[in-house]
Amino acid sequence: MKVAVLVIVIIVAVVLFTTAGSVFSASVNSRDDCFSSVERPCYMRGAKAPLFWVKVGQQGGENSYNTCLSNPNLVGEFVYAGPTPVCEKGEIVKTCYQGSGFAIFYLSGECVKS
Numbered sequence: 001m002k003v004a005v006l007v008i009v010i011i012v013a014v015v016l017f018t019t020a021g022s023v024f025s026a027s028v029n030s031r032d033d034c035f036s037s038v039e040r041p042c043y044m045r046g047a048k049a050p051l052f053w054v055k056v057g058q059q060g061g062e063n064s065y066n067t068c069l070s071n072p073n074l075v076g077e078f079v080y081a082g083p084t085p086v087c088e089k090g091e092i093v094k095t096c097y098q099g100s101g102f103a104i105f106y107l108s109g110e111c112v113k114s
Contacts, residue, residue, distance in 0.1 A: 038085045040109035047101050056104075065104045068096035079112055087111035 033053050034042035043061020046053035056064070069075060074097040081090045090112035097103045 034105065034107045035080060035082070035084050035091075040086055040107060042107045044105040044107075045098075045102065046105070047103075053105065061104065061106070064098075065094075065096055065106050068098055068104055074098075080107075081112075089114070 032055050034044050034055055037055065039058075041058070041062070043056045043058070043065060044053040045056050045061070045064065075095070076097075077092055077094045079090050080093050083089065084091045084107075086107075086109045088111070091107055092110040092112065094106040094108070095103050096106075
């Protein structure tokens with residue numbers, strides 16, 4: 001049992017560090033995010049605080065988000081009120097919580113209407 005838990009922890013750590021960058025590098029380079037990018041759709045992975053959001057690749061982000069959507073209780077959205085390169089008045093951000101305080105964030109370019 002302990003070995004299985006250790007293997008899962010190692011796999012999660014490898015995925016986080018190889019596909020999304022580490023949480024520590026995200027705090028150093030916090031502008032590597034979808035809010036400063038014109039790329040849409042755009043995916044980020046990270047903790048609840050924006051300081052720890054890291055943009056992930058298109059394919060990896062899409063796969064993670066779609067996998068996470070299989071549990072509808074973990075899905076939500078919020079409005080990013082600041083301007084982005086795509087939306088002057090703010091942008092809708094869809095989220096899916098992956099557990100342990102981490103989530104995948106999806107920006108499609110859907111702008112706030114008013």
